[in-house]
Amino acid sequence: QSVLTQPPSVSAAPGQKITISCSGSNSNIGNNYVSWYQQLPGTAPKLLIYENKKRPSGIPDRFSGSKSGTSATLGITGLQTGDEADYYCGTWDSSLSAVFGGGTKLTVL
C-alpha cells in the first residue's frame, strides 16, 4: 500500500493528452514539493518534473506538472508511443522519508 495514491493505468491514442493524478495528505504533498518520474520498461526511473512544475534540462514541454493542496497532477500532451512507461509521483513526509505513489502505467494505443 503506497502512501500516495495514483490510478493504476491510463491510456490514450497517439497525439492525445492525458493527466495522471497523485493524492496525498497534509503530512506529505500538502507541505512539500512533488516530483514525477518516468520509468521506461526495464530501465531506472528518470526525473521528469521537480518542485511541482519544473522540468529538468532535456525534458520536453509536452510534460507538465501542477499541485493544489494535497494533490498533484502530471500532464502529457502530444502522446508518442515512446511515452509508454510507468509514471511515479514522489514527495517527502514529516518523518524525512521520501514517499511515492504506486505508479501509473501509461499505454499509448
Add this chain to the structure above:
Amino acid sequence: EVQLVESGGGLVQSGGSLRLSCAASGFTFSNYVMHWVRQAPGKGLEYVSAISSNGGSTYYANFVKGRFTISRDNSENTLYLQMGSLRAEDMAVYYCARSPRTTRTFDYWGQGTLVTVSS
C-alpha cells in the same frame, strides 16, 4: 556526464548478508546527499536509506533499521549499503540516487542491482 553504477547484487539465502556499492562519476560526489531506493519485482518504488554529503547523518526506513547500514567513501566516490538479516521481502532491484544541492528530489539514478533472497 553524471553516472551512478551499482554493483554487488546477487542471490543470497534468507538471513544472509550482502554489500551493495554505487560508483559515482561526473560530479563532485562529496557535495551531494545520496540515497538508496528499491523496487520489488512488479512493484513500485520504496525509499530505503539516505546519507548526508559528509556521511555524518543517516536515515533508514523502519523496515531496514537495525539490519542495513548506509555509508560512503568520498575519497573513492562510492556509496555503500551493507545489508544483513535479509528476508524474502527485501528481494528487489536496489537503485542509488542523487539529490541535487538546491532541492529535494532524485535527479539522477543508477541502473540498479538485483538482490534475490532465497528461503
